[in-house]
Amino acid sequence: MPIEHWMMFGTFAEQKHFAYPSDSSYAGVLVNGNMAAYAPDGIAAFLMERTRNLDYVIDPLTHAFQHDPGAVLDAEGKPKKALLALATEYGELAAQIIGQRPMLPSDLADTGILDDFVDRVLEFQRTYVSSRMSNNPNAKYLGEENACRGPLALIPPYFYLTETSLAEWLPLMKKAAERAVVNKRNGEKLYMSIVVSQGLILGEGQRKDLADQVRQTGCDGFFLWVDNLDENQAGGPELQGLIHLAACLRGSDQRPVVNRHGGYFSVMAAGVAGNHAFSGVMHGPEFGEFRSVVPVGGGIPIARFYIPQLHSRVKYRAALRYLQRKGWLADASTFHSNVCDCRACQEVIGDDANRFTRYGESVSKTVNRRYGPVAMEFPTPETKLRCLRHYLQRKGREYEFCGASTKQRTLDDLESGVAAFESVSGREGVDHLRLWKSVLTTENG
């Protein structure tokens, strides 16, 4: 059963990646509401030209209003333009509070205010971008039906749910979803966005109850996001909780559940190895396999090479050490046989394994640090593109493999990764593979 491979739109510079390795690599694209509000013509063009074969959804980003207002301010202390544009579309409440104070459950206690908020959030997704598609120069070639296509599904207002805030926000989310379901137009689908803290997924009873409540709204599917859940670092209880919550949301009627920020563990869970706990998994161009709900930001970019057998993006210097110690950089044939023979690696490595350095090429810049100027390395744009293309090639193979493989083959693949790399990476480098295998084995017998 194919696993839906979704990708998140981040910046216009990333547009071309949505057709890589091919036009049919992805099932869907998610566009954040602030981008849609700020650059609707550009987003319309992107959806029509680059991704016309893909489904799309617009994330209304309503959770952004509930956090510390500082998170939405620019360097001058004003609301970021894109979010301000979004807030304006959502009506008086959002426009008044953005950048001033967080939205509280009590702000939406009045039914009239909540209903207005729901309607505006949905109308924005329905028309703000699609109405601009007819102005696109390519519209005439696509025919009326395809020229102004709407999103695959609308997402009712949603909020970040934690153990302590669940009791206040969930009832509002349910009311919002129920209103959306009642008022949905012909052929429309509604997917709820379920954004939860890691703590919230640890209790079995809590997971079942949450899933039951949101399924009762009658929505057609779900996008699930667990705050900052890095599947390569997570513990067994978190991974088990993730699979179980997804399965509960799917239910016996197998409603679609897409993991908004998932890595290879989620891809396996979407396959037979995880009893199809997810219908699809999403990530960004090289980033986004996990993400904090409240943006953390910062950090110095480092070149990372996606090691296929580890299913991990590994710092270039570590990847080099592992591969060199294994002897897999002896020559190109050895590299392609043991590491990767994807199109990107064929182009980068070619017939010379020494070219592996191209996955780590950097430029040195002077940066002012606490104790004075320091020379630091930053990957070149070419390096980032090479690493990204290799990553996307491997991700495509992972989704195909897990969608078609048997459970045993999926688990055996993890074991072979351990066997291949433990001697060079130590236990730390492979323990996530052991844990994934353990969780998938336990979960489904």
Place this chain on the structure above:
Amino acid sequence: MRPAMRSESQLVEMLVEYLKSTGFEVQTELPNMGQSVDVVAHKDDRLWFIEAKRKGLGRALAQCKAHELVADYVCIALLSSTILDSTREELGRLGYGLLLYKVQDCAWHWEVEPRLNGSVWHPQRSVFERNWTGGGNAD
């Protein structure tokens, strides 16, 4: 007697002084594969990478792993008068050198001699050498 050392940068300054006095050309804070090498010393066509710490070997050992791909000799310089036997054995197993700055005599001592590193990957070494001439702090 020198005043008490307050910072790693002071330790590095003194290390640089010592290495120069023994015939090395020295640069500090050179980038290598996304991290910075505290001290890069050069003598007799050999590259020495040295991580300097006031205390605690753990981080230095982690950084040194990547240095094995480029440097002929990988060393750690520590502000300490002694080390544990287990540390000595571990460094010996890894082939890393250890310089200790002992406050008793305000001098550097080679506590563990480094072994010539056989793990250099020459393509990456070439990249470093090309970049080395263009960056870092020449001391």
